[in-house]
Amino acid sequence: MKDRKKISRRDFLRLLEVISLQVAALEVLGYTYSTEVEMDWIEITDLPVKLPRLDPAFKGFRLAQVSDFHLGQWINKERLDQIVALTLEQSPDLIALTGDYLEYHPYGRPNIWETYAENLDVIRTSFASLPRACPTVAILGNHDHRVNPEWIQQALTDASVTVLRNTVYTVQRGDARLYIAAVDDVLEKAGRFDEVLNALPRDDAPAILLAHEPDFADVSAATGRFGLQISGHTHGGQVDIPLIGPPILPEMGKKYPSGLYNVNGMLLYTNRGVGVTTVNARFNCRPEITIYILEPA
Structure with a gap:
C-alpha cells in the first residue's frame, strides 16, 4: 500500500x-x-379555484390579487408602473389590492405628511391605470393604518379605486352575483366583521373575503359563509430557508404564511406581495401576483 x-x-x-x-x-x-x-422576479400564479354555488355565468372569471407594495421602502414609481402593467397583461375581470400601499416609517423617517406626500401622489397616478381597464377594489393593511388610513383611502379614491372597509362589493353577470366582502385591518383593530356579515346578502350567491392578515381565516371560516379568503401581509417571510421555512413572520401571519390552505372547508390563499418591508431582500420567496380563475364546484 x-x-x-x-x-x-x-x-x-x-x-x-x-x-x-x-x-x-x-x-x-x-x-x-x-x-x-x-x-x-415577479411570479404570476394562476390558481384555479372551485367555488360552491358559483353560477356558470362566472365560469373562467379572472380575479387578480396584488398586495403589499410598501412604497417608500423599495418600490418606487417606475417599479409600481411595471407591476401595474404586468397585472393588466393578465386580462383580469376584477382586481383586488389587499393592503400596505405605503411603508410605515420608511428608513426611519418621521410619520408625518412630508414623508409620504410624494408616494401618495404615486398612488393617485400609477393606480389610476387599473380601474380604467377593469373594476378595481382595495382594502387597507396594517402599515396603512399606522401611517394614516384617511390619507391612503383618499389617494386610492382619487385614482378611482373602490376602497372597501367592512363592507361588501357585488359583481353581477346577468342575474348571477358574486360577493366580494372586505374586513378592515384586524391587526390594527379596525375590523368590524359583524358589519361585514350584516352587509352580506342572505342568498345563495358565493362570497370571497378580502382580509389583509391571513390568520383571520380561523374566524372567517367558522361562519361557513365564504368559499375563499385572499390575504397578504406576510410577504411569505421574504426569506424562506429550504427545509426550515421563514425565520421571521409577522403577527397574524404565522399560521398561514404563504400559498393555498383549506381552513375548515374554506380555501385561503396568502399572497407573497410585490414589495418588501424593513430589509430590501428576498430569498427563495419571489414576489407574486395571483390570478384566481373561478370555476363552479
Whole structure:
C-alpha cells in the first residue's frame, strides 16, 4: 500500500485561500441574487379555484390579487408602473389590492405628511391605470393604518379605486352575483366583521373575503359563509430557508404564511406581495401576483 503524500503547509494555505475566495464569491452572488435578482422576479400564479354555488355565468372569471407594495421602502414609481402593467397583461375581470400601499416609517423617517406626500401622489397616478381597464377594489393593511388610513383611502379614491372597509362589493353577470366582502385591518383593530356579515346578502350567491392578515381565516371560516379568503401581509417571510421555512413572520401571519390552505372547508390563499418591508431582500420567496380563475364546484 502506497503512503499518502502529505500536503505541504504552503499548499494547505493556498487551498484555504481558494476556499475562502469561493465562499466569498458565493456570499456576493447570494447577496446580489437576494437584493437584486429575486426582488424584480415577479411570479404570476394562476390558481384555479372551485367555488360552491358559483353560477356558470362566472365560469373562467379572472380575479387578480396584488398586495403589499410598501412604497417608500423599495418600490418606487417606475417599479409600481411595471407591476401595474404586468397585472393588466393578465386580462383580469376584477382586481383586488389587499393592503400596505405605503411603508410605515420608511428608513426611519418621521410619520408625518412630508414623508409620504410624494408616494401618495404615486398612488393617485400609477393606480389610476387599473380601474380604467377593469373594476378595481382595495382594502387597507396594517402599515396603512399606522401611517394614516384617511390619507391612503383618499389617494386610492382619487385614482378611482373602490376602497372597501367592512363592507361588501357585488359583481353581477346577468342575474348571477358574486360577493366580494372586505374586513378592515384586524391587526390594527379596525375590523368590524359583524358589519361585514350584516352587509352580506342572505342568498345563495358565493362570497370571497378580502382580509389583509391571513390568520383571520380561523374566524372567517367558522361562519361557513365564504368559499375563499385572499390575504397578504406576510410577504411569505421574504426569506424562506429550504427545509426550515421563514425565520421571521409577522403577527397574524404565522399560521398561514404563504400559498393555498383549506381552513375548515374554506380555501385561503396568502399572497407573497410585490414589495418588501424593513430589509430590501428576498430569498427563495419571489414576489407574486395571483390570478384566481373561478370555476363552479
